[in-house]
Amino acid sequence: MARPSRKDEILQAALACFTEVGVDATTIEMIRDRSGASIGSMYHHFGNKERIIAALYLAGTAQYAELLERGFAEVSGAEACIKLLVTSYIDWVVANPDWARFILHNRGRVEASELGEQLREANRQHYARIFQALAGYREQGLFKPMPVDCFSSVIIGPTHDLARNWLAGRTRSELVDCRELLAQVAWDSVRA
Incomplete structure (x- = not known):
């Protein structure tokens, strides 16, 4: 290493x-x-400190994006790709809880900083890659019709909410124990 x-x-x-x-x-x-x-x-x-904050934020989100990218290279099929979005998120949060807490609480600060445009561009590229990976399945009619800007929220929303509560110590369940359930919920929410 x-x-x-x-x-x-x-x-x-x-x-x-x-x-x-x-x-x-x-x-x-x-x-x-x-x-x-x-x-x-x-x-x-x-x-300065604000640039450290932004760099740490961007490094964390890039690490998750890399994990997701590796997953896209290994899976095929609409269901596997949707479930990957959830399981990769959970895997990253569980492996990096302090970093995940930091990201959760500092997005607005980074968006308002001098590196805010860099964050917005990284997010645009990240979501473009996700939509690119799913485009063929969408064209095949494998997903429910819904506004594009709702699609990712429908998939990751429940997982993000549970992760936020888990990171704050407000859950009895371990996030990793809900991994497969949340992946199935995501798939059930968007499949045609």
């Missing part, structure tokens, strides 16, 4: 600080101390 880059070390140190003391209470000095990076390295890679 390759050694993490200095940039990745800084991001993971930032995540640890954000998890322990909160995003607002974390300082650049805390992240620098935790990562062992020099001030020069911190400013070279990021420039």
Whole structure:
């Protein structure tokens, strides 16, 4: 396994600080101390705390998108693709709960930052890839007719809600134990 880059070390140190003391209470000095990076390295890679926040957010969403992309390369069929959207999301959240909590609570902050357009573009590409993977099945009439902008919410909505509650400690069920149920619910919600 390759050694993490200095940039990745800084991001993971930032995540640890954000998890322990909160995003607002974390300082650049805390992240620098935790990562062992020099001030020069911190400013070279990021420039300021808001850019660290945005970079951490974008790295997390990119990691999930990569997981999903690998899954699309391995599965075929409308049902498998829809279920993959749910199971990949759950797998990423369960493997990265602190990162998932961070993403859940900081989207608006990143959207309002100087890197907001980068986030919006990453989201456009992510959803375009999903719709591309599903386009042939849609053309075959394998999905219920519904507005395109509702489609992803119908698929991931229940999973996102349970994940949010699980991350907040408000569920009795373990998220991973609901993986197959939520994948089936997603498929049942959109199949023709």
